[in-house]
Amino acid sequence: MNLYCCTIDLKDDAKALAFAHALDEWMGLLMERKVILDWQLYRRKLNLADGLYRDFMLQIAVKDLAQLDAAFRVSGEDDDAISTRYRSVHGLIKHVDFGLYRPFPDPERVERMGLL
Numbered sequence: 001m002n003l004y005c006c007t008i009d010l011k012d013d014a015k016a017l018a019f020a021h022a023l024d025e026w027m028g029l030l031m032e033r034k035v036i037l038d039w040q041l042y043r044r045k046l047n048l049a050d051g052l053y054r055d056f057m058l059q060i061a062v063k064d065l066a067q068l069d070a071a072f073r074v075s076g077e078d079d080d081a082i083s084t085r086y087r088s089v090h091g092l093i094k095h096v097d098f099g100l101y102r103p104f105p106d107p108e109r110v111e112r113m114g115l116l
Contacts, residue, residue: 001037002062003101007054014092016043023058023090029085030060035071037061054095068100 010019020041027039038061044053060066075086 001103002015002064002066002068004062004098005101006056006058006060006096006098008056008058008093009054010056011094011096013017014094019056019089021094022085026085026089027060029082030074033070033074035062035067035074037063037067046081055095087097 003072010016023041027036027063030036031038040059042059044057060071062071075106
């Protein structure tokens with residue numbers, strides 16, 4: 001499993017609950033299409049964070065890079081339902097940073113180390 005992580009700040013006039021609802025609709029569609037395994041949205045608590053951290057953290061679980069690629073392909077499809085859900089989320093975002101993480105040590109690395 002891999003985690004695609006996004007840290008997000010909303011636009012000044014965006015409502016947090018509207019963002020959470022729109023994201024639930026968008027991630028639900030991606031799960032229905034089986035291009036993601038799961039997702040979680042977190043919000044910074046008590047404003048306790050360094051300046052590098054944003055207000056929200058989104059974690060999207062995918063089994064491999066092929067599944068992540070499929071999720072990106074769905075995002076680009078020419079379909080009104082997809083476009084509407086995608087825009088309803090991204091229209092509320094002011095800034096996003098992202099990264100892709102994997103379990104460590106990964107199974108391949110553990111196997112190689114076992115051979116030494």
